[in-house]
Structure formats: structure tokens, C-alpha cells
Amino acid sequence: MMTFLRIHPLTISFDLSAIDWFAVTVAVAGYVTVFLSLLALYYVFNNLPRLISLNIRKKLRKQGRIKDAAQSDLHISGEVGAAISMALFFYFSEMHDKESEVITIRRTRKEYSPWSSRIYSLNPYYRKKL
Amino acid sequence: MNRAVRKIWTLLGVIGVLIMVSAGVQAISGNDRNTPVQDSLVLQPDASSPDDPDPSDRGVQGLRKFIGYTGFANVTPGHLIMLAVGIVFIFLAIRFEYEPLLLIPIGTGILIGNVPFMADSGLMLGIYEEGSVMNYLYFGVKTGIYPPLIFLGIGAMTDFSSLISNPRLMLLGAAAQVGIFITFLGALSLGFHPAEAGAIGIIGGADGPTAIFISSKLANGLNIIGHTPVGDPVYVKNLIGPIAIAAYSYMALVPVIQPPIMRLLTSRRERLIRMKPPRSVSRLEKIMFPVIGLLLTTFISPSALPLLGMLFFGNLLKESGVTRRLADTSRNALIDIVTIVLGLTVGASTQADVFLIGESVLIFVLGAVSFMVATAGGVIFAKVMNLFLSQEKKINPLVGAAGVSAVPDSARVVQIMGLREDPSNHLLMHAMAPNVAGVIGSAVAAGILLSFLL
Numbered sequence: 001m002m003t004f005l006r007i008h009p010l011t012i013s014f015d016l017s018a019i020d021w022f023a024v025t026v027a028v029a030g031y032v033t034v035f036l037s038l039l040a041l042y043y044v045f046n047n048l049p050r051l052i053s054l055n056i057r058k059k060l061r062k063q064g065r066i067k068d069a070a071q072s073d074l075h076i077s078g079e080v081g082a083a084i085s086m087a088l089f090f091y092f093s094e095m096h097d098k099e100s101e102v103i104t105i106r107r108t109r110k111e112y113s114p115w116s117s118r119i120y121s122l123n124p125y126y127r128k129k130l
Numbered sequence: 131m132n133r134a135v136r137k138i139w140t141l142l143g144v145i146g147v148l149i150m151v152s153a154g155v156q157a158i159s160g161n162d163r164n165t166p167v168q169d170s171l172v173l174q175p176d177a178s179s180p181d182d183p184d185p186s187d188r189g190v191q192g193l194r195k196f197i198g199y200t201g202f203a204n205v206t207p208g209h210l211i212m213l214a215v216g217i218v219f220i221f222l223a224i225r226f227e228y229e230p231l232l233l234i235p236i237g238t239g240i241l242i243g244n245v246p247f248m249a250d251s252g253l254m255l256g257i258y259e260e261g262s263v264m265n266y267l268y269f270g271v272k273t274g275i276y277p278p279l280i281f282l283g284i285g286a287m288t289d290f291s292s293l294i295s296n297p298r299l300m301l302l303g304a305a306a307q308v309g310i311f312i313t314f315l316g317a318l319s320l321g322f323h324p325a326e327a328g329a330i331g332i333i334g335g336a337d338g339p340t341a342i343f344i345s346s347k348l349a350n351g352l353n354i355i356g357h358t359p360v361g362d363p364v365y366v367k368n369l370i371g372p373i374a375i376a377a378y379s380y381m382a383l384v385p386v387i388q389p390p391i392m393r394l395l396t397s398r399r400e401r402l403i404r405m406k407p408p409r410s411v412s413r414l415e416k417i418m419f420p421v422i423g424l425l426l427t428t429f430i431s432p433s434a435l436p437l438l439g440m441l442f443f444g445n446l447l448k449e450s451g452v453t454r455r456l457a458d459t460s461r462n463a464l465i466d467i468v469t470i471v472l473g474l475t476v477g478a479s480t481q482a483d484v485f486l487i488g489e490s491v492l493i494f495v496l497g498a499v500s501f502m503v504a505t506a507g508g509v510i511f512a513k514v515m516n517l518f519l520s521q522e523k524k525i526n527p528l529v530g531a532a533g534v535s536a537v538p539d540s541a542r543v544v545q546i547m548g549l550r551e552d553p554s555n556h557l558l559m560h561a562m563a564p565n566v567a568g569v570i571g572s573a574v575a576a577g578i579l580l581s582f583l584l
Contacts, residue, residue, distance in 0.1 A: 013320075013321065014319050014320060015319055015320075015321065016319050018318045018319050018321065019315050019318050019319055022324070023314070023315060023318050023324065023327075024315075026311075026314065026324070026328075026578075026579070026582045026583070027311040027312075027314055027315055028311075029578070029582075030310070030311050030314075030575055030578040030579060030582070031307065031308060031311045031575075033430060033431060033574065033578050034304050034307045034571050034574050034575050034578070035301070035304045035305075036430065037304075037426065037427045037430045037431065037570075037571075037574045038300045038301060038303060038304040038567060038570065038571055038574075039300075039301065039304070040426050040430070041297070041300055041422070041423060041426055041427070041570075042297045042298060042300045042301060044422055044426065045293075045294050045297040045300075045415070045419070045422075046297045046298070048294075048415060048418065049415070052412065052414060052415065075409040075410060076409065076410050077407050077408075077409055077410065078295065078407050078408045078409060078410050078559070079407045080410070081410035
């Protein structure tokens with residue numbers, strides 16, 4: 001047993017003999033199993049696109065698009081997908097009737113009325129001062 | 131500088147005043163924390179009996195009882211340390227925005243759990259007192275109910291398309307789990323029981339809910355792990371609080387812990403590697419992933435069913451496209467509610483007398499080692515994979531660090547590190563793949579540890 005640190009009242013000792021065969025089995029089997037489960041997922045999802053594209057190729061051939069069906073990679077890249085999505089988004093979000101695009105400023109006519117006259121809105125006292 | 135010094139003096143002054151007030155109150159109430167006052171102070175059932183003491187005496191007694199119940203009378207240095215830890219958590223969350231959604235509830239929980247009160251007074255306040263409100267909320271932690279619900283929300287939030295488009299990155303998620311098993315061995319050699327060591331090891335998965343789930347099963351203070359020579363049962367230690375706090379602390383400290391290791395293990399040339407952009411993933415693949423993932427992983431490790439079942443269920447709700455309401459609830463309202471309750475109760479479970487033990491120090495040290503080993507494992511495995519991959523399929527080894535399942539923080543760290551080397555090299559989408567694979571990997575690892583050690 002190797003004691004390498006003492007923090008009162010705790011003494012930390014390192015005892016490698018505590019790692020028995022059971023512990024090693026747990027560690028090795030555990031790590032291998034984690035790897036195996038993700039490896040199995042990798043295997044399935046690495047081959048899944050091929051299965052899916054088989055179906056797509058069959059459909060394309062039925063439609064007479066032999067050249068398209070013969071392409072090695074039927075998938076589009078994420079970047080192309082993003083560009084198409086962005087273009088569609090802008091196209092659909094800007095859909096409205098065509099406008100004349102002429103902006104006019106119309107002057108409002110201001111007719112005289114005693115109701116809005118400044119001269120009648122102030123009393124004589126303020127008028128004098130002003 | 132002067133302002134900083136003034137702040138430190140203010141803080142020290144406040145602590146000093148608290149200690150003085152506490153000492154004064156303890157002197158007045160004549161109450162030592164270890165000598166319950168309630169026996170002498172409990173009101174007599176028949177208050178009007180002729181043997182009643184003088185009403186003025188009863189008044190003084192009542193006052194003493196009240197003072198004896200205050201936090202000042204019961205405070206210990208342990209409480210003050212834990213209160214300071216809680217305040218530091220809240221400070222880190224607000225000032226540096228380190229995982230605020232976790233650290234604010236946990237920090238507040240630490241404050242709530244460490245407000246000193248008279249233990250065993252019948253007030254039923256403590257989180258470990260049967261029948262208290264906090265104890266009811268803690269039930270979800272003790273029995274491992276909350277973590278699967280969190281996984282449901284994570285599943286409904288996560289887009290696995292980066293993983294599906296480049297499945298070989300899944301292996302990085304597996305490689306990073308090496309931290310769990312090395313820490314398990316390390317904990318054993320430090321004298322922990324195998325069940326406790328398994329629970330401690332899972333900190334290396336950098337997955338808070340998984341850490342809580344497995345510690346609630348393996349290191350819950352309830353399981354009997356042996357018998358004394360006289361036949362009394364020996365219980366496993368209750369390490370839920372320290373393990374949960376360590377796991378969440380290290381998750382919050384991902385931006386601090388990971389970058390030095392990533393820099394140390396990679397050359398500049400490797401950090402500049404540009405990866406092939408991911409392909410677009412069809413809806414069919416996205417729907418098939420949770421179904422196949424669930425069946426494959428749980429057939430291998432059925433003990434991880436509560437976690438993986440909920441994770442993939444949540445993802446199916448999202449990807450099916452026909453259960454939008456359920457997916458929305460899972461990823462918003464439900465996960466928020468569970469996060470609040472989980473964070474608060476995990477924080478409150480760090481009551482000074484339970485938390486401030488020698489084992490907690492060890493758990494924190496082991497957790498840090500575990501996290502570093504996991505990061506290194508992912509990065510090194512990416513480098514090994516590069517030896518066998520063609521030039522166009524090479525993996526930027528920084529991405530390997532995201533194999534620890536701190537979603538999405540470690541992926542974000544990878545992105546920042548990548549941008550620092552080359553401002554036009556975006557690694558986030560690539561890093562998300564091992565990151566979510568790490569979630570699956572750590573849940574599988576938890577299941578395996580459960581089946582071996584429970």
C-alpha cells in the first residue's frame with residue numbers, strides 16, 4: 001500500500017492490490033461493450049444510406065432517369081441543402097403582390113379656420129407679451 | 131485593485147460578524163449544536179396545571195427556544211464553507227455564465243440545504259428528514275426518477291443528423307468513455323467499495339443525469355454491502371451529493387478543463403484539418419435512428435433502459451413530425467421543471483455534515499482526473515483513426531474531445547478552439563456527432579456498471 005497524501009483527518013492511500021480480477025473484468029468488459037454498441041450503430045448507419053439509395057435508384061430507373069440512377073453519390077451535401085433551404089425561405093417569405101414602387105408625399109391642404117387659428121388660441125395678455 | 135481589496139475586506143467582515151453573532155447567540159441560548167434544547171424547552175402539554183413555572187420563566191424559556199432555533203445558534207464552520215460554495219456557484223453562473231441553468235439551481239440548493247437549523251427538532255426541514263418538503267422533492271433523485279425525464283428532454287432537443295451523416299464519429303464517443311473505467315479502477319485503489327467506485331467513475335462520462343442515476347442505484351446509502359463480525363449490516367456510502375456536484379461542476383468547467391489538454395495533444399497542423407461537410411440526412415434515416423438505436427443499445431445493455439429508452443423516445447417524438455406538442459413539452463416545459471427540481475435538491479443534498487467528508491475531496495480529485503482522461507481518450511483516438519483514413523476523410527483531432535457527453539458545451543469548446551486556429555474552419559456540426567454519441571456511450575457504460583455491481 002502506497003500512502004501519498006495526508007489531509008487531516010483523512011489519509012489517502014493508494015492500494016493497487018484492491019484492483020482484483022473482477023475489477024479488471026468490469027473495466028475491460030465495460031469498455032469493450034460500450035465500443036461494441038457504438039460500433040454496431042456505426043455499422044448500421046454506415047450502410048443504411050446504401051440501402052436507401054438502392055430504393056431511390058430503382059425508382060429513378062423506373063422513371064427512365066438512367067443517368068441519375070447511375071450516379072455514385074445520390075446524397076446532396078449539407079451545405080447545398082442549407083443553400084436551397086435559405087433560397088426557399090427567402091422566396092416564400094417575400095411573396096406578396098407587385099407594387100408600383102413609387103413613393104409619393106402628398107401635401108395636406110391646410111384651410112383657414114378660426115378654430116385652429118393661433119391668434120384666437122391665446123388671450124390678449126400673452127399676445128401682448130409675445 | 132483597491133476596490134477588489136475593499137470587497138475582500140467587506141466579505142471577511144461579514145463572515146466575522148456572522149461568526150460573532152453566532153457565538154453570542156449560542157452563549158445566550160446556552161445551546162451547543164450537539165445538545166438538543168428541545169427536551170428542556172418543549173412546552174408542557176398541560177400548560178394550565180398548577181405546577182406550571184412562573185409565566186415570566188416560560189417567556190424566557192420560549193425566547194431561549196426561539197433563539198436556539200435560529201441559524202446563528204446552530205451554525206458550524208461546515209455550514210459557512212458550504213454557504214460560501216453555494217455563493218461561488220451562483221457567482222460563476224451569473225458573472226461568467228458557466229452553465230447558469232444548472233449552477234443557479236444547484237447554488238441556491240446549496241444555500242437552502244446549508245441554512246443551519248436545529249436538527250431533530252421535529253420541524254422536518256432537512257432534506258434527509260423523512261416527511262420534509264425537500265425530502266419529498268429529493269425522492270426523485272433517490273429513486274432515479276429525474277434523470278430519465280431529463281434524458282427524454284435531451285432526446286427531444288437533440289438533432290442526431292450530424293451523427294447519422296458521419297457515423298464513424300460515433301467511435302470517438304465510445305473512446306472518450308475510457309475515463310469512466312480508469313476512474314473506476316482508481317477509485318478502487320483508493321479504498322472505495324466497487325459499487326461506490328462505479329458511481330464515482332461515471333463522473334468521467336461528464337453527464338450529470340447519468341451520474342445521478344447510477345449513484346442513486348449504487349451509492350445511495352441504502353444498499354447492504356456486507357456485514358460486521360457481529361452480524362450488523364454494512365451499508366454503502368451515500369455519495370449522491372458529492373458525485374452530482376462533482377459531475378455538474380466539471381460539466382460547467384468544460385471550457386476551462388478541456389482546452390489545455392486539447393492543445394497539449396495536438397499539433398497546429400492537426401488543429402487546422404478541415405473536415406468534409408456533412409451530407410444532408412433524410413427524414414427516414416432520422417426516424418430510423420431512435421428505433422434502431424434503442425433496440426441495438428438496450429439489447430446489449432438492458433440496464434441502461436431507463437436512460438436510453440427515454441432518450442430515444444424523446445428523439446422519436448421530435449423526428450416523427452406528428453407529435454410536435456409532445457416533443458415541445460418534453461424539450462421545454464418538462465425538462466425545465468425537472469432541471470429546477472433536480473438542481474435544487476441535488477444542491478440541498480450537500481448538507482455540510484453529509485457532504486464535508488474526506489470522501490468528497492477524493493471524489494472531486496477523481497472526477498477531475500476522470501474528465502481529463504476522457505478528453506485525452508477522445509483526442510488520441512481521433513489521431514489513431516487518422517492513421518487509417520484517406521486525406522479527404524481525415525478527422526480534426528479536436529473533435530475527439532467532444533466525445534465526453536457534456537452536450538453541447540464540449541462541442542462548443544471544439545468550435546471555439548477550431549476558430550482560434552482558423553477563423554473559417556467551423557467544427558461545431560462535426561463535434562456534435564461524438565458529443566451525442568458520448569451521451570449514448572455513457573448511458574451504456576452506466577448500464578454495464580449497474581449490471582456488474584448492483
